[in-house]
Amino acid sequence: MDKIISTAIVLDRDNIDTDQIIPAKFLKSTNKEGFGDRLFYNWRYDENDIPKEDFEFLKYQKESKILIAGNNFGCGSSREHAAWAIADYGIEVVISSQFADIFKGNALNNGIVPITVSEACLKALMKYFEREKSCPIEVDIEEQTLIVDAKDIFINVKFDIDPLKKEFILTGTTEIEYLVEHQADIINFEKTHVL
Amino acid sequence: MGETIIDKIWDVHVVKSITDQVDMLYIDRHFIHEVTSPQAFSGLKEKGLSVLRPERVTAVADHNVPTQNQHLPIENELSKKQVDTLLSNCTDHSIELFGIGHEKNGIVHVIGPENGLTQPGMTIVCGDSHTSTHGAFGAIAFGIGTSQVEQVLASQCLLLSRPKTMKVEVNGKLSTGVGAKDVVLYIISKLGTEGATGHFVEYAGDVFRSFSMEERMTVCNMSIEMGARGGLVGIDETTINYVKERATISDEKLAFWKTLNSDQDAKFDQTITFRAEDIHPMVTTGTSPDTGVDIAETVASSTRNSEKGLEYMGLKNEQPMIGTKIDYVFIGSCTNSRIEDLRAVAGIVEGHKKPEGVTVWIVPGSNKVKDQAVDEGLDKIFIDAGFEFREPGCSACLAMNDDKIPSGALCISTSNRNFEGRQGDGARTVLASPITAAASAINGKITDPRTYLN
Secondary structure, three states: OEEOOOOOOOOOOOOOOOOHHHOOHHHOOOOOOOOOOOHHHHHOOOOOOOOOOHHHHHHHHOOOOOEEOOOOOEEEEEOOHHHHHHHHHHOOOEEEOOOOOHHHHHHOOOOOEEEHHHHOHHHHHHHHHHHOOOOOOOEEEEOOEEEEEEEEEEEEEEEEOOHHHHHHHOOOOOOOHHHHHHHHHHHHHHOOOOO | EEEEEEHHHHHHHEEOOOOOOOEEEEOOOEEEEEEEEEEHHHHHHOOOOOOHHHHHHHEEEEOOOOOOOOOOOOOOOOHHHHHHHHHHHHHHHHHHEEEEOOOEOOOOHHHHOOOOOOOOOOOEEEEEEEHHHHHHHOOEEEEEEHHHHHHHHHOOOOEEOOOOOEEEEEOOOOOOOHHHHHHHHHHHHHOOOEEEEEOEEEEOOOOHHHHHHHHHHHHHHHHHHOOOOOEEEOHHHHHHHHHHHOOOOOOOHHHHHHHOOOOEOOOOOOEEEEEEHHHHOOOEOOOOOOOOOEEEOHHHOOOOOOOHHHHHHHOOOOOEEOOOOOEEEEOOOOOOHHHHHHHHHHHHOOOOOOOOOOOEOOOOOOOOHHHHHHOOOHHHHHHHHHOOOOOOOOHHHHHOOOOOOOOOOOOEEOOOOOOOOOOOOOOOEEEEHHHHHHHHHHHHHHOOHHHHHO
């Protein structure tokens, strides 16, 4: 996975916490599957489990792989179920002006790329994609670029991603594989560690 | 240039620097619970991996447990399955488990410190964002996701970027009726929920120095609510005395702990200073923990509310917080469920009775806290006041068990999050200190606790 080209969903709300991404009542599972149906559940469905038509999220293409969300996305609980729900729904990239730290780590561990852009850039993206629901965004992980090139907009921004995490995403390596491969270093470290 | 306690602890845990940014960091203590660990154990099984250091792992059932009739089997099938899965995973991997009914059972962030497992200088993780609580001991403690739980089980390490550092100083003397919860709600209201993102925070200054360990835990607990990766307080006699009462400590460790505090000239990436005298009893007004205001003010004195948030809360900008009618009171959670909290509550409610139509749950943080409360006769004060005194667990803080606040009801709560639906679908939450919750409980509306002091 080095390039993602997709339409986008805009969720113009700041501080979207992981309780909203996946409410606690769905955390009773002992596996990682099926959380996509529960994504943003309390915003998406009423008390009778009927979809709320006024929830803006549902007005975009279901196939979109990119979510553009307000500042401080993923704050609150450490529940990785939030990342599982987003990935299971089919979203591969989340764009915001800031991510909560734990969510960011969880996203990367599930192949979701969190892209931090400036507030001005986020505003421009939101404004454009709220209107243009069929225009694609191109995200190139190798080049670390986010490009929108349409008739009335041109955005080409470089984004940061930790080099090690980038390598993991591009090669499909998992952090646990890497850690287990380095077990000799860990055991050696323990010999002199007093705590 | 001097070093911060955060850098010093970090440095002694680096197994290997992988890149300029990422270190392989050794984890001393790993707490696990039933909700965020099952998928980690399944992951190990799929990969054919074992638990590297089971003696560094402690398990507890807390998030999903009932707070009544804990001697009976759990009725909710899914909750029961999670708790049973924890038991079988712990048995398979020789991990110590404080299950339901165990004398050491309770909320993970209460039982770790209480049983001497949380110690200064350590790196401590748990699949729970309120792991920052353990920072009260001068430890680097933080919440992790389930993939990381699996990583720590398999390798006792994590791949982490070095944090930025922030010093939050509060100097001066707190006024009567203002406690640790008010201090942290005040700091969050000033910094915002993302104000400390990417940082570990050291809480410094007169106020934290004078705090007990339990008060320090309340403050560190809510570090995540300002976006911080964790928060800690430097190690002093208060810390060492608390730990010594609960664990045997070698001279080598004691000597080492003393070297860890921030140097006088330590350089932090950011320093923010507040005056204790500016802090009043605090209550939140919206659906984000940074919407706290001085209890005597109106909703509008928080500038952090969104229209959607206030609509959800059923509150109006011009409305004063004092006098707002409440339906439920929840005194519990890893923020405020320890013995000092329960004593403070009892001090307010003794001789009073709650009005009809208000439901009050007191959920102690652990069996030890519960037993201590009973020994001191606090349970009788609560029951005489018309409160329910429950068995330990996370309870209505996140409402995974049956302790749910009904839709539309307003709950004044000593917990840590007022997010939409946090305490039950449609539930409305006002965060406050134990004494503010207690005063409000016996008055049926949001009440300044100072009315009941002196």
